[in-house]
Amino acid sequence: MDHSFATPSGFRQRKLPPRMRMRGSAADMTDPSQLFEDTSTSSGSPGMEYRASETQSAGFTAQSLLSDPMSNLAMAYGSSLATQGKDMVDKRLYQFIPISKLKYYFAVDTMYVGKKLGLLVFPYMHENWEVRYQQDTPVAPRFDINAPDLYIPAMAFLTYILVAGLALGTQNRFSPEILGMQASSALIWLIIEVGVTLLSLYIMTVNTDLTTIDLIAFSGYKYVGMIIGVLSGLIFGRICYYLMLLWCCIAIVVFMVRSLRLKILSEAAAEGKLIRGSKNQLRMYLTITIAVVQPIFMYFLTYHLVR
Secondary structure (H helix, E strand, C coil): CCCEEECCCCCEEECCCHHHHHHHHHHHCCCCCCCCCCCCCCCCCHHHHHHHHHHHHHHHHHHHHHCCHHHHHHHHHHHHHHHHHHHHHHHHHHHHCCHHHHHHHCCCCHHHHHHHHHHHHCCCCCCCCCCCECCCCECCHHHCCCCCCCHHHHHHHHHHHHHHHHHHHHCCCCCHHHHHHHHHHHHHHHHHHHHHHHHHHHHCCCCCCCCHHHHHHHHHCHHHHHHHHHHHHHHHCHHHHHHHHHHHHHHHHHHHHHHHHHHHCHHHHHHCCCCCCHHHHHHHHHHHHHHHHHHHHHHHCCHHHCC
């Protein structure tokens, strides 16, 4: 069937079927350049409804867990266990490393460090070696040059390791392994020295206020003389090393004897005179032995660094 009709101009125009006109009318409502139909503005999408319901269910589940009394009880119990564990660790740590006491040994200033270094090198003119107390508590090192500290021994130990590395480097013998062995050897000998001293004090039943940290401090002062000796040897030669090390060895012996005799001979110092007897002589011998051992370690740990 011919779907055409005549126009006033005389031309015949084909008439589209009704079905094709409906398709064309639907296509006219969209953009001709668009390939797919845009469904983003359509309401009631199944995917969006599923995601919304999933989000609501997840929020409801989290809210129900937070509002659950059993969950709150478990959280509180876990928090209490963590607090108790922290307190136990702090207590055990304080038994082996008393933090408050360590603060006392590092309470120094620049003036104290300068005076203490001068005392370690020139102890001969110093007269008063007693540690001052305030209400049965020794004053901080920055207020008393006779008080032991850990700042100078710690810094001197690290400086000694650096100087040893410098000395080994100038001799083309430096390596991380050798430097590590040097540091380990110095540390091990320090621990052995302090351990033997504590054992000797225990065997001789010496009543003294010396603590382990005090002994570490006094034993660590020898690193100052070792640094001076090695640096002198590197700059001026081996003869200068021997001369400066000898001077520092004599100085550390005098320093140790005058400092420790008031600690180890506390009973005699309290009465203001030396107590006669074999027990007191043993204590005096122990004091001298501790002082004389220092030069031996100073030479043993430095002689191979200067050539």
